Amino acid sequence: MPTDIDAPEILMRNVHKWYGIYHALNDISLAVAPRERVVICGPSGSGKSTLIRCVNRLEAHQGGEIIVGGIELDGDERKAEAVRRDVGMVFQQFNLFPHLTILENCTLAPMWVKKMPRKEANEIAMHFLERVRIPEQANKYPGQLSGGQQQRVAIARALCMSPRVMLFDEPTSALDPEMVKEVLDTMVELAREGMTMICVTHEMGFARQVADRVIFMDQGRIVEEAHPQEFFAHPKSERASLFLSQLLH
Amino acid sequence: MIAKLILAHPDASRRLGAFLALLLVTAALYLLGVSPDWIGYVLPGSVDWLTQHPSYGRILSAFLIAMILAANWKALQTLSRFQQIVAVWVELFALLMLFFYSFDLSFAFIAKKIGFLITQGVTTTLYISAISIVIATVIALIGAIAKLSRNGVVYGLATFYTSLFRGLPLLMQIYIIYLGLPQVGYVIGAVPAGILALSLCYGAYMTEIFRAGIESISRGQREGATALGLSPSQTMVLVILPQAMRVIIPPTGNQFIAMLKDSSLVSVVGVWEIMYLARTQGQTEFRHIEMLITASMIYWALSICLEYIQARVEERFGRFNVR
């Protein structure tokens, strides 16, 4: 537990990551305060996914330090598991478990990681399924739901562990256009309630609406960091203006 | 040119095709050397003619059989698909029985021995196979996880094991375990030796099945579970294996059926399973073929039962596949 009230929820200092000889993260330093909402954007392959996957150690970094909720991710697997209990993650491909019902997807981690009794886990799961507005699908299997519904289940599943931080990796990129809004609405609500969030997304409307800060990445580096209004109106770097002009078309 | 002719005269070409097929089958049967004797049984009056013209008799016999086959084929075409399947099974089964009948078997002897073959032999075969498949499954699971390990020592152990036990004939493994273990001071009974050999051999084959099953589950599933805080073993048991079972069960069922039959090899060390009993019971009265055919039919019947069970289990595990 962090003792200092103002301690950042997530702290990355001079982080480096290589895939073989490929330098995927190059000297990343980033601090995310509690209740802060950060949007990360940048061209494909710039290292956005790699960055947020280092935060819950789905990927191991090789240089610098990462401290999440006061716990340093230093290769100790128990520390990594402790961090993951407090950090929820939503993936582009949902990654729901197809052999379990929606309800079972949501209760799996509370029951096995937090050792919560089934009854309590079911109540919590139903609570969050109501919040993402699909309680009536609880007994169906993921394959029976639309993409947008599946992604909302994935959000509810993460929330059932009552995380202090939520990571989103392009949560709307795999969705049909008409389903993007229902997922973004859920994320906006979550942001309004004060969840600490890091979202990799190219939904600029969402960034404008909720982000405290936009981070632009290119070639494994953080190239630019600014308030969304500032970033969209006057990008400082050439790379970012090029990226934004392509996005608008 | 020929294509044009066929298109212009569809009916004629079909008849010509059927006639050619009939000629081909007749020729094939003639070359196989079918005997004309059966015509003599059906039409006793033709015996004289057949003895005078043996080669004409063979041609006639081949042609008649071809005609019977053709008529049978025509008749089957009028049935529904399900009836066709049943009819083909019944006909072929009848032919098989006729084939066995032609050995001039002593059914009294079979009737006398079959009870013992089933009570003693089938029980032993089934329990040796069942215990072995359970142990083999456990070995395969461990082997598969070891083969997916990044640790070189663990991976090395797993690959050496699978290579050795897939590379040696099962019969050799049975002898080596039964005769070799006592050499190093560990006396082992025939039944445990058989079970050990079957488990180790099939465990090695099934390691590959399990590894492929586990690898068939997308990386996203593991990551989703890990991100929720599940430990690697929880991820394996709660998320990966239940899904991998869909891929693992069908070939595992085949392995079990194969093992049931390979368990006949442990008869060489004197385990009283179906094969051993068939050999020893037949010996006493020089009725080998009776016992071997009976044993074969028992193996077949057991395989059919297992195939049925396997189909049921597959249905059960295919349930969530509604993508």
Ligand SMILES: Nc1ncnc2c1ncn2[C@@H]1O[C@H](COP(=O)(O)OP(=O)(O)O)[C@@H](O)[C@H]1O
């Ligand atoms: N597991 C991996 N092995 C090797 N290279 C990888 C791996 N994952 C990502 N990369 C590479 O790292 C770079 C950054 O990837 P990623 O973080 O996924 O980019 P983004 O999410 O910004 O599109 C890409 O060039 C990608 O090819």
Ligand SMILES: [Mg+2]
């Ligand atoms: Mg990405």
